[in-house]
Amino acid sequence: MSKKRIYELAKEINKSSKEIVETAQSLGFDVNNHMSSLSESEQQKLRQNLSAQSDHSQSTNKKPADNKQAPKEKKFQSQRNNPKFQNRQKQTTRSGKPAQQNQAATNQGPQDRNPRQAKSQAQATNQPNKPKTQTNDKDKRQRQHASQNRPVNQQQRKASENNSQNRTQKGEAANKSAEKKQPQKAERQQTQKNTNRQGQKVQEDKRRQGNTNEQRKKQNRNDNYNKNNNFNNKNRNKFNKKGKKGKQQQQQSKKPVTQRKYHELPEVLEYTEGMNVADIAKKIRREPAEIIKKLFMVGIMVNQNQPLDKDSIELLAADYGIKAEEKVEVDIADIDKFFDNEEVNEENLESRPPVVTIMGHVDHGKTTLLDNLRHSRVTSGEAGGITQHIGAYQLDIDGKPITFLDTPGHAAFTSMRARGASITDITILVVAADDGVMPQTVEAINHAKAAEIPIIVAVNKVDKPGANTQRVMQELSEYELIPEAWGGDTIFVEISAKFNQNIEELLEMILLVAEVEDLQADPTRRAIGSVVEARLDKGKGPVATLLVQQGTLKVGDPIVVGNTYGRVRVMTNDLGRRDKSAKPATPVEITGLNDVPQAGDRFAVFEDEKTARQAGEERAKRALMEHRATGSNVTLDNLFESLKEGELKEVNVIIKADVQGSAEALSASLQKIEVEGVKINIVHAAVGAINESDITLASASDAIIIGFNVRPTAPARRQAETEEVDIRLHRVIYQAIDEIETAMKGMLDPEYEEKITGQMVVRETYKVSKVGTIAGCYVMEGSIHRDSGVRVIRDGIVVFEGKLASLKRFKDDVKEVKYGYECGATIEKYNDIKVDDIIEGFVMQEVKVN
Numbered sequence: 010m011s012k013k014r015i016y017e018l019a020k021e022i023n024k025s026s027k028e029i030v031e032t033a034q035s036l037g038f039d040v041n042n043h044m045s046s047l048s049e050s051e052q053q054k055l056r057q058n059l060s061a062q063s064d065h066s067q068s069t070n071k072k073p074a075d076n077k078q079a080p081k082e083k084k085f086q087s088q089r090n091n092p093k094f095q096n097r098q099k100q101t102t103r104s105g106k107p108a109q110q111n112q113a114a115t116n117q118g119p120q121d122r123n124p125r126q127a128k129s130q131a132q133a134t135n136q137p138n139k140p141k142t143q144t145n146d147k148d149k150r151q152r153q154h155a156s157q158n159r160p161v162n163q164q165q166r167k168a169s170e171n172n173s174q175n176r177t178q179k180g181e182a183a184n185k186s187a188e189k190k191q192p193q194k195a196e197r198q199q200t201q202k203n204t205n206r207q208g209q210k211v212q213e214d215k216r217r218q219g220n221t222n223e224q225r226k227k228q229n230r231n232d233n234y235n236k237n238n239n240f241n242n243k244n245r246n247k248f249n250k251k252g253k254k255g256k257q258q259q260q261q262s263k264k265p266v267t268q269r270k271y272h273e274l275p276e277v278l279e280y281t282e283g284m285n286v287a288d289i290a291k292k293i294r295r296e297p298a299e300i301i302k303k304l305f306m307v308g309i310m311v312n313q314n315q316p317l318d319k320d321s322i323e324l325l326a327a328d329y330g331i332k333a334e335e336k337v338e339v340d341i342a343d344i345d346k347f348f349d350n351e352e353v354n355e356e357n358l359e360s361r362p363p364v365v366t367i368m369g370h371v372d373h374g375k376t377t378l379l380d381n382l383r384h385s386r387v388t389s390g391e392a393g394g395i396t397q398h399i400g401a402y403q404l405d406i407d408g409k410p411i412t413f414l415d416t417p418g419h420a421a422f423t424s425m426r427a428r429g430a431s432i433t434d435i436t437i438l439v440v441a442a443d444d445g446v447m448p449q450t451v452e453a454i455n456h457a458k459a460a461e462i463p464i465i466v467a468v469n470k471v472d473k474p475g476a477n478t479q480r481v482m483q484e485l486s487e488y489e490l491i492p493e494a495w496g497g498d499t500i501f502v503e504i505s506a507k508f509n510q511n512i513e514e515l516l517e518m519i520l521l522v523a524e525v526e527d528l529q530a531d532p533t534r535r536a537i538g539s540v541v542e543a544r545l546d547k548g549k550g551p552v553a554t555l556l557v558q559q560g561t562l563k564v565g566d567p568i569v570v571g572n573t574y575g576r577v578r579v580m581t582n583d584l585g586r587r588d589k590s591a592k593p594a595t596p597v598e599i600t601g602l603n604d605v606p607q608a609g610d611r612f613a614v615f616e617d618e619k620t621a622r623q624a625g626e627e628r629a630k631r632a633l634m635e636h637r638a639t640g641s642n643v644t645l646d647n648l649f650e651s652l653k654e655g656e657l658k659e660v661n662v663i664i665k666a667d668v669q670g671s672a673e674a675l676s677a678s679l680q681k682i683e684v685e686g687v688k689i690n691i692v693h694a695a696v697g698a699i700n701e702s703d704i705t706l707a708s709a710s711d712a713i714i715i716g717f718n719v720r721p722t723a724p725a726r727r728q729a730e731t732e733e734v735d736i737r738l739h740r741v742i743y744q745a746i747d748e749i750e751t752a753m754k755g756m757l758d759p760e761y762e763e764k765i766t767g768q769m770v771v772r773e774t775y776k777v778s779k780v781g782t783i784a785g786c787y788v789m790e791g792s793i794h795r796d797s798g799v800r801v802i803r804d805g806i807v808v809f810e811g812k813l814a815s816l817k818r819f820k821d822d823v824k825e826v827k828y829g830y831e832c833g834a835t836i837e838k839y840n841d842i843k844v845d846d847i848i849e850g851f852v853m854q855e856v857k858v859n
């Protein structure tokens with residue numbers, strides 16, 4: 010073979026001259042362009058080299074086509090026909106970002122940690138998405154593909170530059186190869202997944218077989234990595250704004266967007282004042298933002314935690330077109346509601362025993378009658394034991410029980426009524442036939458009438474020789490108690506409690522009246538009733554006799570009794586026997602309360618112990634507050650009343666004086682006063698102004714403060730006003746003693762009371778001849794009036810009391826100088842005013858006599 014030019018060889022082997030030139034140069038041949046000639050051996054080498062290159066390139070490019078083209082193409086096409094896939098394509102188109110970028114973004118995290126795994130992970134995650142970008146990003150993908158096969162494609166590119174036909178072919182081939190690549194990659198990803206799964210499975214198996222710790226750690230690391238990877242992806246997506254849609258985001262977008270469930274608006278919004286937007290949002294099942302917006306539109310600017318007033322809530326409800334109903338707050342501490350408001354279920358009503366109280370004048374035989382009745386039961390063999398005094402007991406008259414309250418006299422009855430307990434159904438008015446109607450008989454009649462309770466008159470002691478029933482009837486008719494025999498409707502029964510005469514008839518009459526009254530109660534509901542008696546037992550703790558008025562009281566019931574609470578622990582009846590339950594009009598003694606209630610207190614059984622406890626504690630708290638609010642301190646005005654009512658055994662006094670001598674003198678004189686056995690007790694005597702601690706002491710010890718030539722400090726005066734401590738200020742000892750003595754005798758009738766209008770402090774003094782000392786003052790409290798009385802106070806001690814001579818602002822006379830202003834003042838007949846003196850203004854006010 011002879012020498013050949015390069016272009017000839019190119020033609021021969023169907024390659025571009027440029028390619029041959031480059032290859033020849035790379036082999037070290039001395040060639041410059043297509044006109045350079047090659048020797049035979051060079052041609053040989055070139056041919057071999059080029060054919061080897063083309064083989065390699067063909068094998069690389071053909072591989073996918075040969076092996077997997079057919080099935081992949083099918084799969085791919087089937088995917089393209091899938092509407093879901095088309096959708097995804099659309100989404101991808103919108104994202105408009107190269108797949109490569111997305112890939113990088115998505116896989117950043119894992120690559121940092123474990124490059125190898127990250128790579129496979131990236132492939133596994135991203136490859137299925139490749140088809141999505143195909144339609145629009147063909148070129149890009151081509152480029153990507155090309156970059157993966159750079160050595161071959163570089164040559165191809167060079168060749169294509171010289172050969173347009175060639176280039177077209179190659180372009181098509183590349184496109185095809187890119188198309189094929191999608192399913193191919195998908196498959197690879199599947200394989201990858203399988204491999205991963207298999208790997209995990211193998212690891213799992215190994216672990217199960219008792220593999221080493223190291224393997225376990227590896228697995229853990231893998232797991233952790235996967236978790237982290239997920240976390241990173243999620244996180245990245247979270248902050249991936251401005252349309253930087255990563256792969257993960259695309260994957261997420263595949264999931265259907267969870268639509269917020271639409272909730273119907275409720276018909277009624279039950280609200281409480283002070284509810285906030287968040288609360289309302291929950292109730293009406295709307296977004297707080299929506300509610301805030303609505304409120305904003307009507308001019309109410311709130312955040313979701315701000316409490317809303319009634320109007321705003323109603324406005325909002327109207328805006329939504331729903332009805333707003335204010336929820337009535339239930340006061341758990343109010344047990345009276347169980348007595349008043351509870352709806353009576355007519356179906357459950359059953360007749361109940363009458364509750365009877367015995368009233369009458371002293372010594373007319375009430376106790377004898379009660380004893381007789383109780384005894385009759387014991388003797389009738391019903392009791393079978395010792396009768397217990399629990400404040401009430403029940404008698405059974407031929408299967409019809411009667412409950413007697415075991416506390417004779419109307420005092421107990423009245424005190425019960427005062428506490429709101431009206432538990433009596435029938436009153437037995439005991440009148441001694443030999444004595445007739447007496448003052449307490451009349452009182453008893455009035456009490457029964459006030460309570461609208463029917464009266465049965467028991468004319469007692471008819472066995473006595475001087476007994477005169479007719480007279481009793483006559484006297485009682487004056488009080489509208491006219492016997493049936495006389496055409497009235499009052500039942501009169503002549504009895505002898507002592508000799509057990511006509512007692513049965515009395516009992517029958519009680520049953521008759523009870524029948525007329527048609528006494529009924531619902532035993533099915535939670536029990537309510539009243540306290541008959543209560544005491545503190547050494548062993549049992551607080552013990553209370555309760556009379557059930559409605560419902561059935563059971564052992565274990567959570568209960569609120571007056572201001573106490575607890576659980577019914579032990580229930581004992583009037584015969585001393587333990588009971589499990591007590592029906593209406595049954596008296597029982599219970600234990601289990603936290604404190605001793607008072608007779609006449611009401612009780613109510615609660616649903617649970619927690620609520621009972623809350624209610625009981627709240628009631629106790631309120632009672633204490635009420636007591637504090639009403640419990641006023643002793644003053645000279647109420648001293649006499651307090652002494653009269655026997656509340657005071659001694660009058661507590663605190664003395665504050667200008668000098669020790671005055672304090673001692675006043676103290677000695679006051680201690681000598683004694684009115685009707687009540688003496689003065691000096692709690693505290695000291696020198697100096699009346700301060701806050703004096704007020705606190707007076708308040709605690711219920712004392713009256715006497716100030717002798719001293720004044721209270723401003724804060725002390727304010728505290729005295731709030732704590733209602735009586736301060737009496739004097740300048741003459743005998744006047745102080747006199748005042749206390751007259752108060753104790755109930756003679757104190759002050760017509761005028763001193764009222765301090767204000768105080769000013771002396772800041773400067775000017776001595777002016779003919780005028781005297783002018784005090785430049787600053788009003789530090791209240792106001793100072795031109796015509797008011799004044800006191801000069803130096804270090805809390807009154808050094809002078811008199812009247813103002815002048816009061817000026819600048820050069821003008823003024824009637825009043827108010828707080829915060831400066832003024833000039835002179836005092837009549839007093840020139841010894843010093844800087845820092847306090848000038849107190851006061852007026853005498855008439856006190857209204859009640």
Ligand SMILES: Nc1nc2c(ncn2[C@@H]2O[C@H](COP(=O)(O)OP(=O)(O)OP(=O)(O)O)[C@@H](O)[C@H]2O)c(=O)[nH]1
Nearest residue numbers: 370371372373374375376377469470505506507508
């Ligand atoms: N002869 C006679 N004496 C009676 C009768 N009932 C009561 N007495 C006597 O009258 C006195 C007073 O009786 P009480 O039962 O203590 O009278 P009371 O009303 O309970 O008296 P006070 O508890 O003080 O309010 C006693 O000495 C009784 O024995 C009666 O029916 N006949």
